[in-house]
Amino acid sequence: MSSTPGFAPSVNARAAVLVDEVAKNADALRVSVTTGKDGERCIDLGAKVPGGLEAGRRLGEICMGGLGTVALTSASGLERWPLGVVVHSSNPVVACLGSQYAGWTITGDNNFFALGSGPARALSRVEELYKELGYVDHHHKAALVIEGDNAPPPGVASNVAAACGVKTSDLTVLYAPTGSLAGTVQIAARVLEVALHKAHSLHFDLNNIVDGYGVAPIAPPIPDFVKAMGRTNDAIIYGGRIQLFVRGSDDAAKDLAEKLPSNTCSIYGEPFADIFASVGGDFYKIDASLFSPALVTVSNLDTGSSFQAGRLAPDIVDASFK
Structure with a gap:
């Protein structure tokens, strides 16, 4: 994949503008901006503040490093749950895999554990994935997104900043719980990202993915974490749809379309909370192929052919959201 600036802009530079806009409009967005004990800027979008749908929409765009748009829609594709998000990126590999994907394992004192997503990942490059992407970002500010109830404890932000090669004061940590309004929106906005991640796991040539679009319903928030996790996963697994625009052979495009949808997984068919309970609450025992959109269209720009599955x-x- 090319790392030429014209084709892969800095996700941290683009996200920094969006993060500053959130901070500047904190009162209107019902979020809070504080300074952490390491000197980092912390933005709570739903833990101890109300937040809202707009806060989540903006958080989704920050996760994508400013290389994608997230819009609210009343046409999710589900009659009873019309409220949803529309996600688009003309740089889907960098936006989704290079920034949005929650691939950075972050730990700290007092058993702190979080999966970091967002553009800071592209500065740290601690994940093997970046060797395959060939994407390198350079910027003096970093933004890290955490799905959780609290900002990281002392020491964690300093370690993150050091890994990113930035001053701790130039690091912003944004966080929102799964069951918050902002949290449920930003997770729905991952409908395109999960498709890109599965395409990568299927060894489809990422250089041939040109553009991408996705839609998913917004799950009603619920305080119970396991139920919230179930609903937000179900929104994509059973209610999400995407379209990828690719280049290459029709055989490759058709193969991708047929293998990408969630219904290709053997455990497909039950609400995610039930699946989670069946493996004793061990997330890593769940077949990873389940995490993909429900309905897939792959359009080949070289031939004009389109293939649909799922x-x-x-x-x-309905069973999950009610």
Whole structure:
């Protein structure tokens, strides 16, 4: 994949503008901006503050490093749950895998554990994934997104900043719980990202993915973490749809379309909370191929052919959301 600036802009530079806008409009967005004990800027979008749908929409765009748009829609594709998000990126590999994907394992004192997502990952490059992407970012500010109830404890932000090669004062940590309004929106906005991640796991040539679009319903927030995790996963697994625009052979495009949808997984068919309970609450025992959109269209720019597979499952979404 090319790291030429014209084709892969700095996700941290672009996200920094969006982060500053959130901070500047904190009162209107009902979020809070504080300074952490390491000197980092912390933005709470839903833990101890109300936050809202707009805060989550903006958080989704920050996760994508400013290389994607997230919009609210009343046409999710599900009759009973019309409220959703529309996600688009003309740089989907960098936006989704190079920035949005929650691939950075971050630990600290007092058993702190979080999966970091967002553009800071592209500065740290601690994940093996970046060797494959060939994407390198350089910027003096970094933004890290955490799905959780609290900002990192002392020491964690300093370690993150050091890994990113920035001053701790130039690091912003944004966080929102899974069951918050902002949290449920930013997770729905990962509908395109999970498709890119599965395409990568299927060894589809990422250089041939040109553009991408996705839609997913917004799960109603719920305080219970396991139920919130279930609903937000179900929104994508059973209610998400995407379209990828690719280059290459029709055989490769058709193969991707047929293998990408969630219904290709053997454990497909039950609400995610039930699947989670069946493995004793061990997330890593769940077949990773389940984490993909419900309905997939792959359009080949070289031939004009399009291939579709999968299906929406509104009945399972109903069971999960109610």
